Amino acid sequence: DTAVSQTPKYLVTQMGNDKSIKCEQNLGHDTMYWYKQDSKKFLKIMFSYNNKELIINETVPNRFSPKSPDKAHLNLHINSLELGDSAVYFCASSQDLAIGENIQYFGAGTRLSVL
Amino acid sequence: AQRVTQPEKLLSVFKGAPVELKCNYSYSGSPELFWYVQYSRQRLQLLLRHISRESIKGFTADLNKGETSFHLQQPFAQEEDSAMYYCALPSGGYNKLIFGAGTRLAVHP
Numbered sequence: 472d473t474a475v476s477q478t479p480k481y482l483v484t485q486m487g488n489d490k491s492i493k494c495e496q497n498l499g500h501d502t503m504y505w506y507k508q509d510s511k512k513f514l515k516i517m518f519s520y521n522n523k524e525l526i527i528n529e530t531v532p533n534r535f536s537p538k539s540p541d542k543a544h545l546n547l548h549i550n551s552l553e554l555g556d557s558a559v560y561f562c563a564s565s566q567d568l569a570i571g572e573n574i575q576y577f578g579a580g581t582r583l584s585v586l
Numbered sequence: 587a588q589r590v591t592q593p594e595k596l597l598s599v600f601k602g603a604p605v606e607l608k609c610n611y612s613y614s615g616s617p618e619l620f621w622y623v624q625y626s627r628q629r630l631q632l633l634l635r636h637i638s639r640e641s642i643k644g645f646t647a648d649l650n651k652g653e654t655s656f657h658l659q660q661p662f663a664q665e666e667d668s669a670m671y672y673c674a675l676p677s678g679g680y681n682k683l684i685f686g687a688g689t690r691l692a693v694h695p
Binding site for chain 1: 684
């Protein structure tokens with residue numbers, strides 16, 4: 472009974488293609504996030520949504536478009552994929568935006584390889 | 587600017603040895619700090635947070651505001667402790683986590 476689930480787990484595609492990664496959480500949380508982990512294992516936040524509203528956009532190229540149809544889902548659509556987009560993308564959720572005790576729960580990650 | 591620094595990319599120890607994973611931070615105000623762990627082929631998960639002052643799987647971490655550090659300590663490393671460890675700091679007025687670069691801990695038999 473996975474709390475934060477992402478699909479697909481692996482995604483291999485050609486440069487220039489458009490792809491989507493889906494994320495769902497069943498924790499009843501209000502806030503969801505997308506993080507990118509590069510080849511050196513460095514983790515960086517990309518987006519945060521709270522109750523379907525965009526809260527954080529960390530100067531990510533506009534080829535990346537998150538969409539939150541409801542507060543349990545936050546999908547990531549990527550247009551015109553580039554080689555540098557190859558990474559592991561992690562979805563996460565937390566109860567709300569309050570900092571401090573607000574633990575983030577992570578999905579298992581989606582490994583994207585752009586050829 | 588808020589920043590988290592983990593100076594060691596890799597720490598390699600033998601089973602039963604003590605280990606300290608270093609984390610230094612830059613933050614104006616009272617920080618809330620976390621350690622997250624990623625075991626091989628598993629998701630990132632919270633290990634511990636400084637406000638709870640608890641010990642998880644033998645790991646402890648103390649916030650030292652004078653040295654702006656939140657080092658993670660394990661007095662007796664076990665093989666199952668082998669993982670990537672990330673120090674993190676919520677920032678920006680929201681629950682946006684800034685992660686350090688991570689330290690890979692390898693515990694050998």
